Amino acid sequence: MSYALSFSEANSIFNALQKEYEIWAPKRFIGKGRYSDTDIIRYDKVGCVEEIEFNGKSDFPAKEVLTPVSESLFYFTEDAFMESRETSKKLLIFMRPCDVHAKYHQEKIYLENGGFEDSYYKRMNERVKIVLMECKEGWDTCFCVSMGTNKTDDYAAAVRAEQNTLCLEIKDSELLPYFEGCASCDFKPEFIEKNDLTLEVPEINDREVLAKLKVHPMWKEFDKRCVSCGACTLACSTCTCFTTTDVIYNENTNVGERKRTSASCQISGFTDMAGGMSFRPTAGDRMRYKVLHKFHDYKARFKDYHMCVGCGRCISRCPEFISITATVNKMAQAIDEIQAETKAQEVR
Template sequence: DKIYLENGGFEDAFYKRIREKVKFVCIECVEGFDTCFCTTMGSNKTDDYSLAVRFDENSALFNINDNEFDKYFTDCAKEEFELKFIEKNMAEVNLPEIESKEVLNKLKEHSVWKEYDKRCIQCGSCTVACPTCSCYTTRDIIYNENANVGERKRVQASCHIDGFDEMAGGHRFRTNASDKMRYKILHKIHDYKEQFGDNHMCVGCGRCTDRCPEHISITATINKVDKAVKEIVGGKN
């Protein structure tokens, strides 16, 4: 919402039109998975939902927050249901504290990113799976039946896919995997919050880890970045 409705004072009418129709259903989770770290990112609890659901072995309990859904449960038995949230993830993640522009600039040049030139194949699986990646490109489709009629579509794109940052003159800002990984990770755990001042962009879902064909773990990557920041602050780099 922040990117499409509030960024730079611009409100995306196409996004807003769909967003106003969306209803969220919150599925109770108290255990999590081995790749998620939502408690670290502060995204493990919410009261912003229309329905909350708990799945038991042979039944489901619903907590209704939106009166529009009352009609679907008029004949159902009532039972006490207090939604529970996960308190501790299996994965332990240390978010780096980047205290100044100087530290940030040194971090961008740190050797921690170099390993991804060998490991990352720049397929974009991580960013396509990410629920907070919002970049897209446009594609014009011309109909064969009438060359004067067509449509312009938004197509999901991302910083990890080759050609994303290529300008009309052929210039590219990030030409290797390490540059792209640095751009993505810092945007998720520093740049977004630095700009908007609320939450980090990464919600700690771990989907990118699950989807990566090269088994690159975002939890391990963030921990490596945290270690690099501590080296920089401690004067070791």
């Protein structure tokens, strides 16, 4: 069923929904951007339609709801520990198609990774209902069509905002009672069919080619360009790296809490081990790891899709204007060089 609602009608439904649901959506924070007099769009709880940012892409992904940048896992004393409380409400999260696809990758890592389930992610994920935000045009850094993440039918509801009207398609039977008596319409979400930015990911099916690619000189470019700030991975909708820290409350080191905080494979020291061992000491090494993980390793492991969903947030957030699409295109050229060199050697 599809409905057309005025903002005031929608806000009345929001008020009713909030008795059972937390409503999360992209929200614009005025003047809170990284440059003076700029805004930032990120996920937050919303109480009315007017708070939702429909016209701009969020600077940070929907994963912030399920895996916050920092979250308490459990509290401990000398004799016992207690897990942090979970929300008592269900979660209604407004997402664009790329973030819906990113959620699948998050589930692979947190729930299907070698038989291990992350209980903290699972307890949140089980409460989620998705409200799909229609995305017909995209933005200049998007390449979701190339990654096959521009469309989805996995949602409880879909929404389109038009001036002072919301058009909604309701698929979840649990949500239908909230819309009784509302005016019906024939709305179905439409999807972007072509991005300005395109990408063709090279497939690496030869171990020898992969080994040579890892030592290709193209990665050394990033020793000078990348500042290892980690902004790209924090804004990435599929990255899952984190670290844990014990926060001690007072002089008694046996009382405190354990927190999980987002981390980044792009930051120097991420792979440091006892004894001074570091597996990826240079920015180029770290960039190689990230790119191959997104565009080869993940798919090779799980046998389905590449990890990147083409949201383009990493491009938007990079202070050095490093483009992931340009990097993958360079990688494709490097693979062609390696394969051509191998053939030439075979002819000799």
